[in-house]
Amino acid sequence: MRTVAVVGASLAGLSAARSLRKQGFDGRLVVIGDEPHRPYDRPPLSKEFLSGTLGEAELALEAEGEDLAAEWLLGARATGLDHTARSVRLAHGPEVRADGFVIATGAVARALPGSAGLAGVHTLRTLDDARALRDELAGGGRLVVIGGGFIGAEVASTAYALGLDVTVVEAAPTPLAGPLGATMGAVVSGLHTDHGVRLLCGVGVKGLSGERRVDAVLLEDGRSVPADIVVVGVGALPCVEWLEGSGIVLDNGVKCGADGRTSLAGVVAVGDCANWYDPRAGHHRRVEHWTGARERPEAAVATLLAGGAVEPGVPRPPYFWSDQYGVRIQFAGHAAEADSITVEAGAADDRDVLAVYRRDGRPVAVLGMNQPRLFMRARKQLAAGTS
Amino acid sequence: MMIPACRLADLPRGEAFRLDADPPVSVFHTDDGEVFAIDDTCTHQDASLADGWLEGCEVECPLHASKFDLRTGAVDSPPAKLPVRTHEVVVEDGMIYVRLSTEAPNLPPCISARLAGGPA
Ligand SMILES: Cc1cc2nc3c(=O)[nH]c(=O)nc-3n(C[C@H](O)[C@H](O)[C@H](O)COP(=O)(O)OP(=O)(O)OC[C@H]3O[C@@H](n4cnc5c(N)ncnc54)[C@H](O)[C@@H]3O)c2cc1C
Ligand code: FES
Numbered sequence: 001m002r003t004v005a006v007v008g009a010s011l012a013g014l015s016a017a018r019s020l021r022k023q024g025f026d027g028r029l030v031v032i033g034d035e036p037h038r039p040y041d042r043p044p045l046s047k048e049f050l051s052g053t054l055g056e057a058e059l060a061l062e063a064e065g066e067d068l069a070a071e072w073l074l075g076a077r078a079t080g081l082d083h084t085a086r087s088v089r090l091a092h093g094p095e096v097r098a099d100g101f102v103i104a105t106g107a108v109a110r111a112l113p114g115s116a117g118l119a120g121v122h123t124l125r126t127l128d129d130a131r132a133l134r135d136e137l138a139g140g141g142r143l144v145v146i147g148g149g150f151i152g153a154e155v156a157s158t159a160y161a162l163g164l165d166v167t168v169v170e171a172a173p174t175p176l177a178g179p180l181g182a183t184m185g186a187v188v189s190g191l192h193t194d195h196g197v198r199l200l201c202g203v204g205v206k207g208l209s210g211e212r213r214v215d216a217v218l219l220e221d222g223r224s225v226p227a228d229i230v231v232v233g234v235g236a237l238p239c240v241e242w243l244e245g246s247g248i249v250l251d252n253g254v255k256c257g258a259d260g261r262t263s264l265a266g267v268v269a270v271g272d273c274a275n276w277y278d279p280r281a282g283h284h285r286r287v288e289h290w291t292g293a294r295e296r297p298e299a300a301v302a303t304l305l306a307g308g309a310v311e312p313g314v315p316r317p318p319y320f321w322s323d324q325y326g327v328r329i330q331f332a333g334h335a336a337e338a339d340s341i342t343v344e345a346g347a348a349d350d351r352d353v354l355a356v357y358r359r360d361g362r363p364v365a366v367l368g369m370n371q372p373r374l375f376m377r378a379r380k381q382l383a384a385g386t387s
Numbered sequence: 388m389m390i391p392a393c394r395l396a397d398l399p400r401g402e403a404f405r406l407d408a409d410p411p412v413s414v415f416h417t418d419d420g421e422v423f424a425i426d427d428t429c430t431h432q433d434a435s436l437a438d439g440w441l442e443g444c445e446v447e448c449p450l451h452a453s454k455f456d457l458r459t460g461a462v463d464s465p466p467a468k469l470p471v472r473t474h475e476v477v478v479e480d481g482m483i484y485v486r487l488s489t490e491a492p493n494l495p496p497c498i499s500a501r502l503a504g505g506p507a
Binding site: 041048053054055058061063064290291294319321328330372373375376377380 | 434435437438439440447449450451452464465466468496497
């Protein structure tokens, strides 16, 4: 393999480029990314960067002086993959020919239909989004966050600390019930009300009102919530539309084997855009967390360099963290598989807890709030498949 | 400066002891019976490495899983980018002493900002 093109220049793309070099690939390495920025870290965008404790320079993912001997095509959007010609088409500029491809185009924030062009309405995925939102939060006022998931909750927490008046609107009866299950979802989202942030659950959003600038969020039950700023945190969609027509199988992102291989030879996919097969669960899963985007490229790159001739390992259970209202939330595994949850340390009411989720007595997930030490141990046991 | 940490007998293999210095230091007793001291605070964010996972001569940060080498302080992979300081360890009469490094610590930005009186 002489040339590898990595499409997507963020965490998963950078991790793939690093793994390529680490695993001995010394050919031409081209990294293509549509943002103008060098790879940066997204988790602080809803936390320390948004609050102003972390500057832009500190978001850099590359170490000082790090040189992967790669060609960086930044500000370059890929518009197609031609598998026969083995090339990536770009919106501007000549196509990039390569023998191997790593798809790492991540995801985009889902927008609220009908909100385009209305000032004061934000989504949060990129550095540019975060800059715009940070500048606006600095003016204070009433913030309405649509969506009580992790990003929405973190924005609410950060804005609350900045002194804004915050309301969170969530369509489901309990926020975070998807990732954490209803019981623990209620405990974690109780952080909002603990701090006097309003939480409106079980009601959908009908639309936004305002002429040029948003002035309220209209709910399906007829209520109207006044707003100076609105953040839409209703999930993300994998960036794979550019692959349509390439012959690659897409199904909730790029469909991959347990080692990152796609339906096309010489093409692997990693990170938020990739729907990997999970051998433990027996089905595919698209995991949108930092640690997966950081770790899985190693396996995918091994697959790519070996021409697909490696045994896929069993991936660690997915892990993510979130920081809200000064509480450190950590979660690993799959809540949906559980038939019981037990609190093993601390107390849910104190928001200081270690909870283990089990199915037929076997641990399938673990949640920690402000329990890094116990959580770390429980997570290792989960990965090792013991209790 | 040489400071007493704890008795070797009180620190089982595979465990860590957090020493309340400024900034805090953690002392690790590896499964092979060696004792090391490094800065306790991860260089990425405010996490205690004594809460981390010790394997061989490496400790994995409990928050975002960067691994630090106890012998050199070097970090293996992001999100942390800077090494932690290492400190000299002396065991005498069953007591563990730590000689604090005189180098400047690599504290995470959130802590540096707090020390500088910036936003917490
Ligand atoms: C605000 C925020 C907070 C988060 N907080 C946490 C957290 O606390 N804990 C946690 O575990 N995870 C968190 N995450 C999730 C984590 O950041 C993601 O899982 C991770 O960034 C995924 O990396 P990726 O490289 O797959 O995708 P991305 O980071 O989305 O990068 C994909 C890159 O590809 C580029 N791209 C897309 N299409 C094209 C194209 N056609 N051509 C060229 N380039 C293209 C994009 O512009 C982007 O730069 C957070 C995410 C956000 C947005
Ligand atoms: S706090 Fe240690 S790796 Fe992030």
